[in-house]
Amino acid sequence: xxxxxxxxxxxxxxxxxxxxxxxxxxxxxxxxxxxxxxxxxxxxxxxxxxxxxxxxxxxxxxxxxxxxxxxxxxxxxxxxxxxxxxxxxxxxxxxxxxxxxxxxxxxxxxxxxxxxxxxxxxxxxxxxxx
Numbered sequence: 001x002x003x004x005x006x007x008x009x010x011x012x013x014x015x016x017x018x019x020x021x022x023x024x025x026x027x028x029x030x031x032x033x034x035x036x037x038x039x040x041x042x043x044x045x046x047x048x049x050x051x052x053x054x055x056x057x058x059x060x061x062x063x064x065x066x067x068x069x070x071x072x073x074x075x076x077x078x079x080x081x082x083x084x085x086x087x088x089x090x091x092x093x094x095x096x097x098x099x100x101x102x103x104x105x106x107x108x109x110x111x112x113x114x115x116x117x118x119x120x121x122x123x124x125x126x127x128x129x130x
Contacts, residue, residue, distance in 0.1 A: 012069070015066060015070075016070050016073055018047075019047075019066075019067065019070045022039075022043055022047070027039065027040045027042075027043035028040075028043060028067075030067070030070060030071045030074060031071075032071040032072070032074045032075035032077075032081070033075065035071070035084055035085060035086050035087065036086065036087040036088070036089060037067050037068075037071060037086075037087075037088050037089070038089045038091055038097070039067070039088060039089070039090055039091070040090075040091055040092070040093045040097070041090050041091065041092060041093060041100055042093055043093075044060065044063065044090055047063050047066075047067075048060055048062075048063045049062075060103060061103060061105070061121045064086070064088040064103045064105055064121070065105065067088055068081075068082065068086040068088075068105060069082065071086065083107055085104065085105065085106040085107075086104070086105045086106075087102055087103070087104050087105075088102065088103040088104075088105075089102050090102070090103070098126075099126045100125075100126060100127055101123055101124060101125045101126055101127070102123070102124045102126075103121060103122075103123055104121070104122040104123075104124065105119060105120075105121055106119070106120055106122075107119050107120070108120050
């Protein structure tokens with residue numbers, strides 16, 4: 001008889017501890033009941049893996065998913081929380097915290113299927129461009 005291999009939750013608990021530290025220092029604000037979070041731009045890039053800014057930009061949705069998992073952990077709602085829309089607002093570090101962009105995670109149906117849903121990532125940029 002084979003035993004099921006269990007994944008360790010320790011990496012997630014360590015990551016949530018890091019996010020809690022960011023929250024205590026004021027770099028991250030998570031509002032699980034509203035399904036959104038605010039994070040300063042430098043803190044987001046510090047949380048995102050990679051040292052190349054282009055690679056970090058591609059990895060930001062993964063970081064947003066991890067912050068959503070942390071919000072679900074804080075809400076104690078269970079796996080259903082991950083199926084709801086979640087907005088990660090990236091703000092400037094200095095006061096006033098102006099919005100730079102928003103990463104919106106949501107599940108949507110594909111046009112060719114009534115049952116199959118996929119997670120979509122939309123980015124809304126608020127910075128002025130000349």
